[in-house]
Amino acid sequence: VLATAAAREAINGPDFIHRAEDVLKTEIRVLTGRQEAYYSALGVISGFHPANGIAGDLGGGSLELIDINRDAIGDGITLPLGGLRLQDMAKNSLVQAQKIARQELARAKLLKGGQGRVFYAVGGTWRNLARLHMEMTNYPLGIMHHYEISADSAQTFLRQVAKGEVEKVRGIEGVSKNRRSLLPYGAVVLQEIMAAMQPSKIIVSAQGVREGFLYSLLDPEEQKADPLISAAEELALLRSRSVHHAHDLVEWTGKAFKAFGIDETEDETRYRHAACLLADIGWRAHPEYRGRQSLNIIAHASFIGVDHPGRAYLALANAYRHDGIFNDGIAPEIKALAPPRLLERARVLAAMMRVVYLLTAAMPGVMPRLKWESRGNGALALVLPASLSDLYGERPAGRLAQLARITNRRLVLAVEGGPSVSVK
Template sequence: MIIEPDAPGRIAGYGPVAVIDIGSNSVRLVVYERMARSPTPLFNEKVLAGLGEGVATSRRLSDASVDKALSALKRFAALCRQIGVVELSVLATAATREAENGSKFIAKVRDICGCDVTVLTGPAEAYYAALGVVDGFEIPEGVAGDLGGGSLELTNVRGSRIGDGETFPLGGLRLKDDSGGDLKAAKKIARAALENSKVLPHLEGRTFYAIGGTWRSIAKLHMRQTGYPLHVMHGYTLETDRSRDFLKSLYRQPVASIDSIDAVSKQRQPLLAYGGLVLSELVRAGKPARIVISALGLREGFLYSRLPAEEQDKNALIAAARELCFLRSRSPAHSEELIAWTGDAMKALGIDETKEEERLRAASCLLADIGWRAHPDYRGEQSLNIIAHAGFVGVDHPGRAYLGLSVYYRHSGLSDDELGPGLREIVPTRYKERARALAAIFRVAYLVSASMPGVVPRTTLRRTDNELKLVLPPDLIELAGGRLETRLKQLAALVGLESRIVTDG
C-alpha cells in the first residue's frame, strides 16, 4: 500500500505574497510563503540605493540613486514573476514623498512593478511599524521606534492598542545631511527634535522596540562585543543602564576603531554613528528600562493589517510551532494531544505554571518531534539548534531557550553533561527546571505512544500520596516494561516521588 504524505515542504494558502519597501536608504523585496499569522519569508533581498541622500538640501532624488533603485526594482519584479507571486504591494517612504521629483520616480516604479505604489505619510509609517511590533511580540508594552534613512517614527503600543504616531527627520542619511556630517551638530539636532516628542514621555520604565537596519547593526555589534551566545536578532535585549557607554562609543570615536566593527557590513558602517546618537538621545529623553530589537516592522505590519480578525487573534508563536510540527513531525495530531496531557501531568507533579509557561509548554509539545529523522545520537543537538535559531516571533530569548532545552532533554536525557554553556547563560533557573520536567514527561509519553495519535489521551499520570502512577487501560497494559518503568521512575524522582505502572481495569 502506498501512503501519500500529508505534510508538503511548503504550506498551501493564499500566496506567495510580496512586499517591496522603497526606503530612504534601502530598497528591499521580501516574498512570503503565504498570508498567515506568522509569515515565512521565501526570499529576501535588499539594495542600499541611498535614495534619501542629499534630499534634505537639494529636495531631489539624485540620478545615481534613482538608477540604482530602478535597476534593483527591475530585478525584484522579475523575481516576483519567477516565484509566482500572486499579490505584490509596493510601499514608499520618506525620501520619495519629500523629493520634488518623487512622483516622477514613483511613475517609473509603477511601470516596472505593474501595480500601484503606496506612498506612506509619516503617521502611516509609524502605524504600520508599530503594527509590526504587535505582530512580533507577545503583548508588547512600550514605544515602537522605526529608524530609516530619512525619518524616525515613534508610536506608543499597549498590547494591540496603537497610539498616534509621530515622525521626525532623524533618519541616518537625513541627519548626516542636516548636520553637514558633524556628529556634534547631529546630536544637537536630535536632542532638540526629541524634546518635542509627545510619545517619549510615555516611555519611562517601559520597553523601547527598535526597528530598522541601522539599529539591527548596532545590536549585532553589541552581540559580538559581549559574546552573546544566541545569534538571533528578534527579541535581543539591551538593558539601558548597561548600554549607555556602548551607545556613546559609537559616535565618540572613529568607526574604524570601534571594537569588533567587522560585525557590521561596510555599507552600514557610515550611518552607525548617527543611529547610535539618535538611540542614545532617545534613551536620555524617554528613560526606557530596556531596548528590544524587532526584526518585524513596516512590511510585516502592513501584511498583518490585511489579515482577517480571526487570523490576527492567533498566537504567533503557537502558529509558527504548529506549522513546523506539520512539516516535520511524525504525527501532528499526536503533538496536539500532548498539550492537554502534559498540562495534566504538570498538575499531577505539583509543578505550577504561569500563563506564559503554559504557552511555552504548548509550543514545546508541537516541536517535540521535529528531529525524528536525524541520527538518534544527534536528535537533541539538532532539534535544539533548529528551535533556538528558528524564525519564530512572539517569544523572547529565554523563551527560546526553554523551547530548545525541553526538546533537547527529551532526546539526550535529563543531564547537562553534553550541553554547551551558551543557552545556560540566558535561561532562568525556573525555565530550566520546567523544561527538564516537561522533557521527562515527553520521555514517558513517547514510549507509551510510539508517536502515534489516539494513545496518550487514554492514559493518565496520577499522584497519590508519595507515588506517581502511570495508569494504562487494560488493552495497553502490555506496553509496560523495564524501559518505560525506568522513564517513569526518572520523572517521579524529579519531585521526590516513587512510581508505578497500573491499569484501571
Template sequence: MTRAPGRLFTGAPVAVIDIGSNSVRLVVYEALSRALTPIFNEKALCGLGREVLSTGRLPQDAVDRALAALKRFRALCDAMEVGEVHALATAAARDAENGPAFIAECEAICGRKIELLTGKREAELAAAGVVAGVHAPDGIVGDLGGGSLELVDVKGRAIGTGVTLPLGGLALQDRSSRSPRKAEKIVRETIPEAEVLGALAGRTFYAVGGTWRALARLHMYTKGYPLHVMHGYVIPAREALDFTRIVHRADAEALAHIDVVSDARRPLLAYGALVLENIVRQGRPSEVVISALGVREGLLHSLMPEEERVRDPLLIAAAEMNVLRSRSPRHGEELVAWTDGFFASAPVLEEAEDEKRLRRAACLLADVSWRAHPDYRGEQSLNMIAHAAFAGIDHPGRAYVALSVYFRHMGLNTDESDTRILELLTTGMLDRARILGAVMRVAYVLSAAMPGILPQMPLQVRGDQLVLSVPRKVVSLVNDRVYNRLRQLARLIGREPLLEQGD
C-alpha cells in the same frame, strides 16, 4: 510551480516591496499568515534619501539603482508565482521634489499602485509589526529609517497615534554635513519635541530598522552573547547608553567586531547610536528590545481578518513545523493535551500563561529532528528551535523550548549540551525545562510517537504519587524502560511512581 514537500501551501505567496530612504527591499512570504515565514528576502542599498534635505531631490544615481532593483524584484515575483504584491514608499519619496515622478516610474515597473506612507501611517505600521512579532508588547516603538524616525505607543494590541521626526541616518548625515558635533546638536534639539517619549519611563523601547539592528548585532558580538538571533535581543537601558555613546564618538572601523556589520551600514552606525542614546536618556526606558518585524510585517498584519490577528504566532509556527517535520503531527497535538492534564494535576508545577504557551510549543516541536542520527537528535533540535524564525517568543523562551526538546532526546544532564544557551535561563526555567523533557521522555517511549496511545494513558499527580494509568487492553506497551522513565520523572518532582492498571 511544483509543490515542495517542505513547504506549506495555505495560499499563494505574498510579497512586500519596500522603497525606503536607504534601502529598497523585496520580501516574499510563504502565505498571508499570522506566523509570517519569509521564503525570499533581498535588499539593495540605494541611498535615495541621502541628499533630499539639502537639495530637495532624490539623487539620480540612487534613482537608477532603485529602478534597476525593482525590475529584478518584479521578475522574481513572477518567477515565484507571487499572488499579491504590496508596494510602499517612505520618507525620501514622500519629501523629495522629484518624488512623484520617481513613484510613477516605480509603479510602471511594478505594475501596481505604490502606497506613499505618511509619517503617521508609517509609525502605525511599524507598531503593528511589533504587535505581530512580540508577545504582549508594552512600550514605545521607534522605527529608524534613512529619512525619518517614527515613534508610537503600543500596549498589547492597542496602537497609539504616531509621530515622525527628521532623524533618519541619511537625513542626519545630510543636515549635519557629516559633522558629528552638528548631528548631536540636531538630535538633542529635536528629540524633546516627541511628547510620546514622556510615556516611556520604565517601559520597553522597541527598536525597528536596519541601522539599529546593525548596532545591536555589534553589541551582541562584543558581549559574546550565546544566541545569534536578532529578534527579541534585549539591551538594558544603562548598557544601551554606555554602548551608544562609545559608538557615536568612536571611529566605527576601529571598533571590535565591526566586521559583523556590512560596509554599507557602517557610515550610519554613529547616527543611529546618537539617536538611540538620546531616546534612552530622555525617555528612561527599562530596556531596548530589537524587533526584526516592522512596517512590512505590520502592513500584512493589518490586512488579516481580526480572528487571524488574535492568534498566537508562536503556536501557529510550532504547529506548522510539527506538520512539516514530525513523524505524526497528531501525536504532537495529543502530547499538548497529555501534558495539559499532567501539569494541571500538580499544583507545585502551576504555570503562568506564558509558561503554558511555551510548554505547548515545545510539545509540538518535540519530534522535528527524528530523521537525524540518534546521537545528534538533541543537538539538532536545540539548534533548529533556538535559531528558528519564530515570532512571539523572547530569547529565554527560545532557550527553554529548545532545551526541553534536547532533554527529551538526550537525557536530563547538561554535560554534553551547548551550555552557553543555559546562560539565558533562570534556575527555575532550567528546572521546568528538565521536568518537561522528562515528561516527554515518558510519552515517547510509551507511544513510539504514534497517535491514539497517549489519550488512553493519563499521567497525573495524586498526593505524593505520580500515577500513569494503563488500560488492560494496552498494558503490553508498558515495560521496565517505561517504568524507569516514569521513576526518573517522579524523582524530579518529589513523588513516588505508580503504574495503575485499569479496565
C-alpha cells in the same frame, strides 16, 4: 509596493515614483508619515506577545515614534531624524547631530509616557547597532528579533559608538562596511530617546513597516492568533509523524504539570505548548543526531512571539528529550540564555516526553488513556488501562524513575486492576 519617507520627501520623489511605476508595471503607494508609523506599530504588534511600550522605526530619511499597548496604537509622530538625513543636516558633525536630535525629540511628548516601559527598536541602522552589541558581548545566539539590551548596558555601549570611531569598536567586523558610517548617528538618536523616555530596556524588532502592512491585511481572527503557536503548528504539520499526537502531548503535559504542582506563567504555558508541538520534528534524523538537529532547528528558527530565554526553553526541552535529561554537556551556549526556572521546566517537560513517547510510539489516541492518580504518602501513579498492560515493564519504569528523580517525587507505574511498581 510601498514607498516611505525617502521617496515621499525627496525633491525628485514624484519623478522617481512615476519612473519606478513604469518599470514595475504597478502602482506604488506612497505612505504618509502617520501611515508609516501606524504600519511600523502593527509590525511590532505582530511580532511580540504582547507588545507594550514605544516603537521607534529609524530609516534613512525619518524616525517614526508611536505608542503601543497590546493591540492598541496610541499617539505617534514622524521626525526628520533618519540616519542619512541627520548626517546631512549635521554636516557630518556628531556634536551637531546630538543637538538636532535633542531639539527634534523635544516635540515627541509621547516619550514621557514611556518611562519604565520597553523601547522597540526597528530599522536597519538599529539592527546593526544591536549586531555590534552582540559581537562585543559574545552573545551566543545570532537571532536579532527580540534581542534585549538593558538600559544601563545600552547607555554605556551607545556612548562608545557615538564617539564616531566605530572602526575601533570590538566586533565591528560583524557589521557590513556599507552600514558602519551611520552607526554613530543611530547611536546619537537612541541616546536622546533614552534620555527623554527612560525605558526599562531596548528590544530589537525584526518586524517593521512591511510586516505591519501584511499584518493589516489579515482578518481579525488571524490577527489574534499566537504567532509562536501558529509557527510551531506549521512545523509540526510538516515534520512530525502525527500532529494529533502533538496535540495529545500538549493536553497531557498540562494535566501532568498540575498533578505535580508545577506552576506556569502565561508565557511558560505557551512555551510548553510550542515545545510539545515541536517534540517530534527530528524523528527522521539518525538517533545519534536527533537531539542536536532538533535543537538547532528550534533555536535558530524564524519564530516570533518568543523571547530568547523562551527560545532556549523550546530548544532544550527537545534536546533533553532525545539526548537525556541529565546530559549537562548539551548546548552550553543555549543554556546560558535561560534562567534556572526555565532550565528546570525544560528538563521536567523532557522527562515527561521521554516517558510518554516510549509508551505511545507517537501514535495519537494513546496518551489520553494514561492517567495520573494520587497515592498515599504524596506518591503519584501513572496508571495504564488494562487494555495497555503489555506496555508495563522495566523500560517505562526506568523512564519514570528519571522523572521521579528530577521532580523529587515518589512515582508509581501501575496497571489498572493489576501490578504496580514504585520507582522512588
